[in-house]
Amino acid sequence: MFVGHYLEVPEEETGFEGVTIRWLVYPKLGAKNFAMRYFVLKKDSEIPIHQHDWEHEIFILKGEGIITNGEEEHHVKAGNFLYVPPNEPHGYKALSETFEFLCLIPAKKEAIPEDKW
Structure with a gap:
């Protein structure tokens, strides 16, 4: 078993302005099936529409935002x-001071940085 606190996990840049990630659970900790990430988007920042061949499960913790697949938007x-199915386009935009969410993905080599293995 591993127990941690998200504030003890380093915040990392994502390459998108105003967006950070904390890798909470990942293979190097022993997770063989899933990885858990904590995203923070500052007001008006966004992650552009993109897609992957793996699913996402997301839980919004704080704030408000827009989730889009390019055809429809959800506040x-x-x-x-x-739930974002594999290969579905998806993007995020923060509407509040911060928009914070957990995002779980399968533990796949192409989805997780090398230092997390």
């Missing part, structure tokens, strides 16, 4: 959860 807020 989401703390307490909402969503």
Whole structure:
């Protein structure tokens, strides 16, 4: 078993302005099936529409934002959860001071940075 606190995990840049990630659970900790990430988007920052061949499970912890697949937009807020199927386009935009969410993905080599293995 591993127990941690998210504030003890280093915040890393994502390459998108105003967006950080904390890798909470990943293979190097022993997770063989899933990785858990904590994203923070500052107001008006965004992760552009993109897609992968793996699914995402997301739980909104704080704030409000827009989730889009390029055809439809969903206004989401703390307490909402969503499922993004494999290969579905998806993008995020923060509407509040911070938009914070957990995102779980399968533990696949192409989805997780080498230093997390």
